[in-house]
Amino acid sequence: MSDYELVVESALNGAEHEFEGVTVSEVVGKSLVMVALPRPKFKEIESSMTKSCGLVLPEMEHSTQSNDSSITLWRLQKNQVLAYFSYEGNDAEVNIANRLNAPAYYTDQSDTWAMIRVSGPRSRDVLERICPIDISKNVFSVGNVSRTIMEHIGTIIYRDDDDSYVLLTMRSFGVSMLHAIEVSAKNVL
Amino acid sequence: MIINHPLLGPRDSEEFVYLGAADLINRPNNWEQDASAEDFYQYQYIRENIAGDHRELWYHEQGDQSWLVVTRNTLSHEIINVELAQDVSRGIGRGK
Numbered sequence: 276m277s278d279y280e281l282v283v284e285s286a287l288n289g290a291e292h293e294f295e296g297v298t299v300s301e302v303v304g305k306s307l308v309m310v311a312l313p314r315p316k317f318k319e320i321e322s323s324m325t326k327s328c329g330l331v332l333p334e335m336e337h338s339t340q341s342n343d344s345s346i347t348l349w350r351l352q353k354n355q356v357l358a359y360f361s362y363e364g365n366d367a368e369v370n371i372a373n374r375l376n377a378p379a380y381y382t383d384q385s386d387t388w389a390m391i392r393v394s395g396p397r398s399r400d401v402l403e404r405i406c407p408i409d410i411s412k413n414v415f416s417v418g419n420v421s422r423t424i425m426e427h428i429g430t431i432i433y434r435d436d437d438d439s440y441v442l443l444t445m446r447s448f449g450v451s452m453l454h455a456i457e458v459s460a461k462n463v464l
Numbered sequence: 465m466i467i468n469h470p471l472l473g474p475r476d477s478e479e480f481v482y483l484g485a486a487d488l489i490n491r492p493n494n495w496e497q498d499a500s501a502e503d504f505y506q507y508q509y510i511r512e513n514i515a516g517d518h519r520e521l522w523y524h525e526q527g528d529q530s531w532l533v534v535t536r537n538t539l540s541h542e543i544i545n546v547e548l549a550q551d552v553s554r555g556i557g558r559g560k
Contacts, residue, residue, distance in 0.1 A: 335471045351528055422528065
């Protein structure tokens with residue numbers, strides 16, 4: 276057993292920037308775990324999750340929430356979901372595996388992503404300049420999630436409220452994505 | 465170009481990677497037999513250079529990581545049909 280502990284540092288050092296009608300801030304305090312779903316066990320996994328915390332498997336590019344709203348599942352591929360949930364410990368994988376209690380395969384990805392929230396009444400105006408998918412209010416509803424490419428960077432976009440979007444990029448692209456959003460905000464606002 | 469993904473709807477072709485003719489799905493199964501050399505030669509190297517509707521494989525790398533069979537007109541770039549490669553493969557009696 277080592278006598279030291281590695282301490283997690285957030286990808287963007289808690290960055291937060293205010294623009295007129297838009298706030299751009301790093302999402303902290305969230306964990307992200309990939310839950311791989313073996314095809315023959317879809318039904319068994321779903322019934323286990325429903326029993327443990329009221330979750331059902333979402334449709335493609337949609338999300339579902341647990342009874343207490345603390346866990347959100349994103350379906351970005353047919354055979355896997357991403358669990359996005361409030362947790363700050365170093366053992367997110369064990370934590371979610373215990374809470375879901377389903378026979379799936381879990382991989383902690385929390386520290387490999389940079390998470391940025393773009394919120395405020397003009398958030399869509401800023402994002403539509405860099406996002407190639409249609410994020411208009413009635414097409415990309417609250418709870419929708421999609422994986423796409425923005426400014427040549429692979430990005431996951433999740434709408435978590437009426438005027439709030441969470442963007443995820445690989446951690447090493449976090450600063451570039453933050454810059455792209457800020458440039459777009461300066462151009463639009 | 466917009467590719468109308470069967471599961472996700474219309475997506476920009478920038479999200480995809482192009483591989484080539486959909487013939488690659490038909491990998492010969494006779495690799496243990498002498499005749500396989502000719503079959504693999506055909507499979508690996510011989511392609512039609514079609515001026516018209518062409519079935520080809522596209523990979524949704526910046527999306528759901530699915531393989532698609534896209535039917536595209538090579539003269540006009542019109543996309544006529546998009547199917548999941550998995551469904552095409554199953555449809556012709558191949559594995560998963």
